Amino acid sequence: MTRTPTATDRLRHAIVTGRLGPGERLVELQLTEMLDAGRGAVRSALVELEKEGLVIREANRGATVRRVSLAEAIQITEARSALESLVAARAATRATPADRRELQDLVTEMGRTVEAADHARYSELNSLLHAALRRISDHTVANELVANLRDRAAGHEYRLALMPGRPEHSLQQHRAIVAAVTAADPEAAATAMAEHLASVIDVLRHWAQIEQKAV
Amino acid sequence: MTRTPTATDRLRHAIVTGRLGPGERLVELQLTEMLDAGRGAVRSALVELEKEGLVIREANRGATVRRVSLAEAIQITEARSALESLVAARAATRATPADRRELQDLVTEMGRTVEAADHARYSELNSLLHAALRRISDHTVANELVANLRDRAAGHEYRLALMPGRPEHSLQQHRAIVAAVTAADPEAAATAMAEHLASVIDVLRHWAQIEQKAV
DNA sequence: CCGCTCGTGATTGTGAACAGTATTGTCGAT
DNA sequence: ATCGACAATACTGTTCACAATCACGAGCGG
Structure with missing residues (x-):
């Protein structure tokens, strides 16, 4: 229903x-x-x-x-980073064997889509992976906030996948996250997630500079 | 106006x-x-x-x-911890000399109220300190979320100050936070804040156990 | 030609009435 | 006495009309 x-x-x-x-x-x-x-x-x-x-x-x-500026998109992603690190850490301590399998399956499929350069599918898998982590973490409060932040920055994130070389980079980071979670290592999971989002923020900062020059 | x-x-x-x-x-x-x-x-x-x-x-x-359970209050404080760590880190990189002075004045007054066992004033100063950090951080997104989380858990936090020995403990942690911020050390500020809220969570967990026995 | 005032139209804000739905209390049968 | 159907009640959800406010443009005076 x-x-x-x-x-x-x-x-x-x-x-x-x-x-x-x-x-x-x-x-x-x-x-x-x-x-x-x-x-x-x-x-x-x-x-x-x-x-x-x-x-x-x-x-x-x-x-x-609402018009969300790049500066604000950066803040949103910073906040998301803080919260998703918490989510990843919790997922690492709570994941069942079935969960670990699911996560690994997701990254292997992500690897295939990167080779095939299937951006749309990659983006979808990306969402699925983060969603899986949120489900496993079972942290209602953080999940709600993250979902909201994701929606807010949606307008800026969609072009991330189109950056040349970005999928390969992103794939490695997701591998690191899943590895930490399956190894039940919360600290490693949190830092891996933080690094992943830090690299997203780097891209946004890069764009911000370009945008400023253009004006 | x-x-x-x-x-x-x-x-x-x-x-x-x-x-x-x-x-x-x-x-x-x-x-x-x-x-x-x-x-x-x-x-x-x-x-x-x-x-x-x-x-x-x-x-x-x-x-x-809404009735917020202790389990939920813990989640709320966990999320707050993640976000306030970010806030503290940013405050550490952005504080002006005047800001640093203000923070130090706040903790010294907190010290006096602890000696005088003035719980109400201590609680007020506590709020003022966190508010000052939020203002200094100038991180709109995180600040908004933290303000909301604080309201949500308000029903559970008010009794914290009444715990014996708690103000002394809390005061030390706040000293550490302010020290890190005035030293312009973002990592230290973040971990000091995280430790502070971790100890709050410990108290909540402790209560949760008592509550369970009572049932 | 420029600036100011005032009307007009469009859109939100508000109050009142009405309809729909859950809850509570009542009555009767078993 | 207990349970179930059923009516009364209390509230929410929705609709309507109207008042309040603002943006825009025309007209007027400088």
Whole structure:
């Protein structure tokens, strides 16, 4: 029984997938037909998504899709790094033999997709791997926060996989994470995860410099 | 011009200060007079506070103040630990001389209150110190998350200061944090903060065991 | 030609009424 | 006395209309 997605879910999806671009105006009346919901539900959705950091609302001036700057994307990833390190450490202490198998299977398939240069599938496996770690960690609070942070930075992360040489780099880091988790070594898992996200942050910083030059 | 607190702010305050206890029913019509706001604003406040984890809403059954178990309080503090370590590290790299002075003044006053056994003032200084670190860190994303986590666990933290011997212990840890920050040593600041919150978690775990025996 | 004021349209904010749903209390049968 | 059906109640969820506010542009004076 997978309950039907709420208006909030649909609106969130439209934003993180980019169907509604940054800065786009969100007029309540328009959203009622787009989401097929009453104005009350739409208002509620806007309030929720504002709390999630996906939307900005100004009094009497309406809501817009939030523009997240590169500087903010870096902060988001830093926070994610702190939390996902915790998640990885916990996963290392809690993973069952079946879990370890699953993680290893995921990285081996990631290796194949890197060879095949299948970016879309790689990105998907990437998500699956992180999701698996979150499930194994069973840390409700951290998982909720991480999920939110991921959504917020979605607009900036999608181009990561397209960077030349990046998948190989990323693959190695994921191997290190999974190795630490399967070895039940929480400290190593945390540092491996931190290093992985630190390298993501490096890329973002690099882009930030380019962007500044362009202006 | 400090803008007047919204209905959401007032309701949040009532919950974190314990004026509305865990499990208490939140009837919209009652809240309209308690907060002096329309039902729309009350609804919006409930949605927001649900996102903040302070309130639970069930369809057609109304909202209640969320009960946070000790196990959850531990998770919350773990997540806070991860994020506040990041905050402390950033504060260490960004603190100005004036900031360092302010931090040192705070710990010396904390020392005096410990001698005087002034629990209330100590708790207040504790908050001020953490708040100062957050301000100095200038890490919007992490600060927002930490503020939220702090509110969530508020119901469990208030009794920490009453534990015998705890203030002395806590004071030492805060000294270590401030020392690392003033020394501009981010790694040391992060680990000092992590140790501080680890000891808080230890106390919570200790309580959890007692609680289990009591059942 | 520039700046200011004032109207107008669009959109949010709010209050009231109504409908839908869970809960509680009551009555009757066994 | 206990249980089940059923009515009464209390609340939430939704809709509607209207008031409040802001952005934009026209008109006017300098």
